[in-house]
Amino acid sequence: MAIDNFPAQLQPIIQQGYLAREFTAGLQSRIAFRAIADREIFPNRIGESITKTRKGLKAPVTTPMNPSQNTNFDNGLTPSSWSVEQYTLSINQYGDTIDLNVVSEGVGIADQFLANANTNGIQALQSLDRIARNTLFGGGIGGVGGYIGGNTRVTTALSAAGADVAVDDIRGFLSLLNSSGQVVSVGQSSGMTVTVGSNAYTLITATADAVNVSTAPLGKSGTLTFSTSVAVSDAVAGSPVVASTAPLVLRPNNRLTTAQLVAPTGNYGSSTYVPGDTLGIQTVLAAVAALRMNNVPTIDGAYHCYLDDQQMLGLFRDGDFKYLYRGAYGSDTYRAGSVVELLGVRFIPTTEAPLQASLGAGVIHRAIVCGQGALIEGDYNGVVEIPDSDRALIENLDGIMMITREPLDRLKQIIAQSWYWIGGFALPTDATVNPSIIPTSTNSYLKRGVVIESL
Known part of the structure; x- marks a missing residue:
């Protein structure tokens, strides 16, 4: 040069x-x-x-061939394709x-x-x-929503049964895969199965608000329109709205929505301290179990967990984590204040993890546990x-x-x-991996990552 x-x-x-x-x-x-x-x-x-x-x-074959049909050029077999x-x-x-x-x-x-x-x-x-x-x-x-798509909540309660439900985030409800594997809008399909509250309904269209008031990171508030009326008991403000093909989102203590997260009480270290919905090792292990059930490959032998330092602090305060490291307080894990690799998970602190403003209990943090191929x-x-x-x-x-x-x-x-x-x-999808192929797999389009929401 x-x-x-x-x-x-x-x-x-x-x-x-x-x-x-x-x-x-x-x-x-x-x-x-x-x-x-x-x-x-x-x-x-x-x-x-x-x-x-x-x-x-292709789905495994478990039914034996009928000997009486083993004739002609096709030997009684019908061609199938993937x-x-x-x-x-x-x-x-x-x-x-x-x-x-x-x-x-x-x-x-x-x-x-x-x-x-x-x-x-x-x-x-x-x-x-x-x-x-x-x-x-x-x-x-042109995708089907990110790893927090298809998981939202009702923002305005219905006073009477109706087909239109206002939600905090319509991502994950806009598109789906048709029978040919192509991404199409919900309106161009036969509909998407969505659980509102306790019951399943068929979504026929999703419309974004003219003024976005979503509280989720990169979220888009809007209205979901269903083929039948949604019951008032299901469309209570704060009720969970989850698409049947949504990625898995985990929260401590099995909270159903982001707004249900509970803040810690008392002073840390005191007998009255209650941790609330902060990150714990059991929630991380649940994410790992979900990835393994979908047979998601690891990255150099471990799944990656990207999280911020506040979530790392919650992990170090977790009772199960401390029990695991009892007697090892001089280890690099505690001296450096970070977990390098633990139980098949490689923890990677980052300042780029998305934060959400408090919904009443405190700032909401999101970690993601993912395997190879989650992103292209x-x-x-x-x-x-x-x-x-x-x-x-x-x-x-x-x-x-x-x-x-x-x-x-x-x-x-x-x-x-x-x-x-x-x-x-x-984000590549894995919709073709279904229970007929891998019995322990889920129906999620995006299977290679699990988001963990916590305080």
Whole structure:
């Protein structure tokens, strides 16, 4: 790469690779949600979407063949095929830039040059990590909702039986998979089975509110319309509304909705302390059991649990966790204040875990326990083919492009340091894995992650 057009004091930094190392150091500062994504090459252009098809399996055969029908060319067999399902992956371009004035920075130009590269690297990492997180929890374009979709509650009680029910979040109720494995809107299908309160109803359409008042992260408030009237006893304010294909959402003490979470009481360590609905090891193990029942593969031998430090604090206060580590208080787990790996789960604290404002009992925290294949990352395959230029330095670092442009202004004083990434994330479904294939599996479309809500 040509570096003659850059100031002399910056050329050694570029020549020895310091600039790229500073950018990479920022990229590696705190990898979380993006780390679980399976990487794929996206052959289309920016702004386009591609629908990918995933094949299912065939149900096991447990009935013996009838010897009297073992005749002719087909030997009495009827051909069967495996089912398919589809998910949509879209890519867009993300990026930012920062300027460096070689005159105003004076003798500190080299340090500022490296600082800008490091800051860009951290920003790029956080941006991609947040896009991945938003896809996990909020769903993607053309999808069936994220891992908290299809789990909501009634916001306005019905005074009389009616077909329209106002809910806090309509994600997970907008689309479903048809018999061909294609994602279609609920209105284009025969309906979705949804449990409101204690009874099941058939959902025929979901409409978003003109003004979004949802309390859930990335949520969309709206109205669900059913084919029959919903009973008043089922549509009480705060009643759970759960789609039959919704991902599993766990809460301590089997709370049915987010609003039912109960805050701790008393002072921690006192005889009157009651932990309330904080994160405990038993809830995590329930999530692991659900993943194993769906035969979700692990990531390097363990499931990943992404959580914030407040949830980690609740874990350390959990009685079962303390009993497990009794006599091991000098372990790295307690000295470092974090769990590395425990009971088949790798705990990864992150500051990007989504928080929800209090509904009366305190801030609501969400952890997600997931296995391999929970997230797909599509990287534009043409990103490395962008030609170099005599007027810019281009580095490809883990799919993120770092661009350093020489001064092009009239006074030749301003260097531009930029980054961009072309790609996107998607949530692949596993609807074809049903109890006929794996007897212990669930009906959830999204089976590779379990969200845990707690205080």
